[in-house]
Amino acid sequence: MKLSAQTKVFALLLSVGLFAGCSSTGETVDGGAYGSDVEPIDQEGGSTVYGGDDEGGVSSSALTEEERMAAQQRAEQDALRDITTFYFDFDTAEIKPEARDVLVAHAQFLSANPGQQVRLVGHADERGTKEYNLALGERRANAVQRFLIVNGASRGQMETVSYGEEKPAVMGSTESAWAQNRRVELVFE
Template structure:
């Protein structure tokens, strides 16, 4: 039993180190590196989305009313990135708190990309984005059995268009709640 506790502690510590490593910024090699900083600055404003929280039960409805961050179910990412941006950590912390308090709730994290890149690359990038959100929630105490991930790559754009405005809305992970 003692060994199991140490293994869990080690796993949480390892995940924390991975998340800390993912938070560091690295350089990009593409030609848009000079404009990426400007794009990220313009995207730092968190965009509230319509709620996807299923409020069929009284507890879920009360939780959604008590914490408006639960209304935000979209996490945006930078170009060709799968690291969490700091402005979305409070949102994910609120969802983690909700999931810990409601073990009957389950969540599918859907990874999405913009239209640039190959289909295969975008599916892999969408998966990395969804897995990043999942790992963050697990580190916050959410049971892995409550979480699933799926990648849609570029197949389900939130906004149609071939410009930075549309692309920035399509680089995302969506949180989709289901009841068990």
């Protein structure tokens, strides 16, 4: 493959131009090491999301430690509120200790949002008579309602309903199925 002299000269000039364009002199321009349109990173000031002038975005340096902690606590409370089903032991309406923190988060949410309504739906497993299971489901829903009220929710925000054994979460006559059917569900409206 033969290249013409004109093509060789053009390629040589292009190479020299690229080489010259990539070299730097090491001088600083406009007081910055990188040029006027690029600023060095502020290692202690935080960062800005969206926008570059701290006016159109959220700056992490603008948050105090208390605000960061409050934001983290709100995120944790929101995560707890994703849990809306609470389980009970056999033949009891006593709230389990592991459910208390989650119910407190729900009570705080209801307290902060007085227009929010919630239905507390009580259930029982299939053991016992229909009447007994309806009453047990109601006792369970009422226990959750009392707990929410004590922790800041308003009685007017809540409605209790019992389905007893009529709407099982899991079909079956095993201990595992019964355990999943002994519950109160929070249904936010």
